[in-house]
Amino acid sequence: MDGIGGHIDLTDLERFADGFPYAVFDLLRREVPVWFHEPTAHTPDGEGFWVLSRYDDVVAAASDAGTFSSETGGARDGGGTLIEDLPRGFAAGVLLNMMDDPRHAAFRRLLRPSVAPRTLRLIEDDLARRAARIVDAALAKGECDLLVDIAAELPLQAVAQLLGVPQEDRHRLLEWANVTLDYDDRELGQATERTRQAAAEMFAYGSGLLADKRETPADDLLSLAAHGRIDGEPLADLEQTMLFNLMIAAGSETTRNSLALGVLALVGDPAAWQAINEPSLLDTTVEEMLRWASPTPYNRRTATRDVEIGGRTIRAGDKVTLWWASANRDERVFTDPYRFDITRHPNPHLAFGRGGHFCLGATLARMEMRVVLRALADRVAAIELTGPVEFVRSNKHTGLRHMPVRLEPR
Template identity: 35%
Template sequence: MSETIPVLRGADAHRVIDPKVYGNWTAALDMFDRLRRESPVVRVENDEFHDPFWLITRHEDVMRISKDNATFLNNPRPVVFSFRSAIEFAKAVTGSNMLVDSLVVFDAPIHMKYRRLTQEWFMPKNLKLIEAEIKALAKKTVDRLIEAGPEADFVQTVAAPYPLHVVMQILGVPEADEARMLFLTQQMFGGQDEDLNKSGRAEMTADQITQLVAGAVKSFEEYFAALAAEKRARPTQDVASVIANATVDGAPLNDRDMAGYYIIVASAGHDTTSASTAGAMHALAQDPEQFARLKADRSLLAGVVEEAIRWSTPVQHFMRTAAEDVEIAGQKIAKGDWLMLSYVAANHDDSVFADPRRFDAARSPNRHLAFGAGAHQCLGLHLARLEMRILFEELLDRIDAIELAGEPKRANSTFVGGLKTLPVRFQTTTG
């Protein structure tokens, strides 16, 4: 057991939490490769603006922590990296360390009670019932791409609107409100990026970002309070009605928990799939031979989907709090310590993934951690895979070739990230 604590300070400590580093994907991967080699478990101590935390970069350790939900808690500290001022703001506004309380932040036993409320909606058996609707949406989406062609921004035309429309149909949000849902999601998850937060400011302070995100959360809460009231008065066959009329331990959900449930389904249910979808197309547009093989042999499609999710890693980290003293990779972690699980680093660990930066549709096994693991594994993983498979089946039927038409740009975001632009040029089957 090591008696010397490895500590990251200065520029490196800042880079771990710098959204602009994540916007430069190669730089981020270079950083995590180096840190994983030098100190796979390292304490990050930067400045007075954030509390120290342990950075975990090895696949083995991230997997272990993700699966041990008794030793490593999602509460009471924030489950997403936050500056001290943001935590204090959340406490003042909500009484909690987080602006939103949802499935993501609950621990046992309440977590599973809440998860069970909607879990069946996102299981393969139920998704089979809506597969025809998803296929119809995929067709409309590809229609839109072809109409915009032969050059288009794949993110704006396909990757962003398609999963948004799917999850809003499942949730029960009217199509007329989808643009608002996208805008609020981008402000909440992309608050650090001037293009996504719509501020136009390339540089924003932590306090400014907190205020912007808080405003998005408040707008979400107001919208879903009205939707819940409507679904209680006139329930329909959708997830919004399930949440509005649910009871846990014999009592209805309180307003805060209900709002958090709606927000996590509405936002995480599409933003991450959008990133993976754009990632898949980015890889295929750079590799005409792989695109041609996939077009000829659709049995490769499941591998493309899974590899895109690993390669893109839309959820870049989650935080955990040690419930007791524990040892990880020879380092003593004290009860109450905060840990950052870097899914980006874990999904590019070359001890698990050969040549991890290469997009390999035939990669097997592909034990990526993009959906998490353990009790908190992503509720919508089956939906994400289904959406992507159906969309790419439609794309492959109607597009003969595709290539990049410019330089893609990735979001500047520490938490949820992915391509924000992907200019492509394509040829359709009709020429």
């Protein structure tokens, strides 16, 4: 069965240059749901990894952090949640999302007040006003780039507000995040002069901002990190700065891609576009866009002990990838999974992951999507593509670089 591996290379980014390769995963779910991906010329560290593609297997692994670590496992030095090993003590074990309990749980508890639904409800009206201004500005242009002018803008303003980043700096942050997250000029596991410089500038900016927050705390997430304590000790400076990097990346990339790919699914479907005017369908539309877009296609874990899944034995230290995007098209769970259905309910998608690392920004992301969709539905009668969309070349983020459109006002 593993013979199909000869034809599939999930580390060849050309496979992802036109969007997520769903057909490949249909085959994997059907033929080899627990598959060992042998290393190819593209595979970082020259080391193979397991690929879990079915919903139930992905949920089981994500829900068992003791066996499937986000930090490391076995005798390996590095770890983390990307296919390539990241160094321990710099990324693995330092970034909130690449850390295991109990420190991970304590870190999350510290940040929870900033992302609690109660806190976020206080900013919803402000976000709605911002969304309205963003859509009005795009409408005034007539033709615009839906990704850049609309989908990217509100999440960026929201994450700046959440973290306590001055709004005037937000585009610089977006530029740094774009450079470090896209693979337009490199392959997996490689850095270029451009990505190194962007990462260094972002790191320096975050360190400076956190130093300010330590001096003068404000009512924002970075101040919580700068002043918070775990077991009586302040967070290490590196932990704080890496949190800043994580939040900028997580907060700016994913939501915009759910919005853009979700709106793309609605373009050319005038009935669905009219239907999103119906307030009762707003929430199910948002969930379907999340399932549909699955902007974070996978996260990796490392097995901490030998474990059997689907009759295959995974050894302690093996890399195991959990493909949320594939689980979100699993025909065992979703009826007619390739139909974009804004009335789908229930919709137990895994776009935000599952288990202890479930997305910390999920409530905010849903709110951002709601306010942008409402602003679009109120103001825009129709959206027409004026050119081809351009996908990000990555197996870690599914999304668009550009989506040229003409907006017809209501």
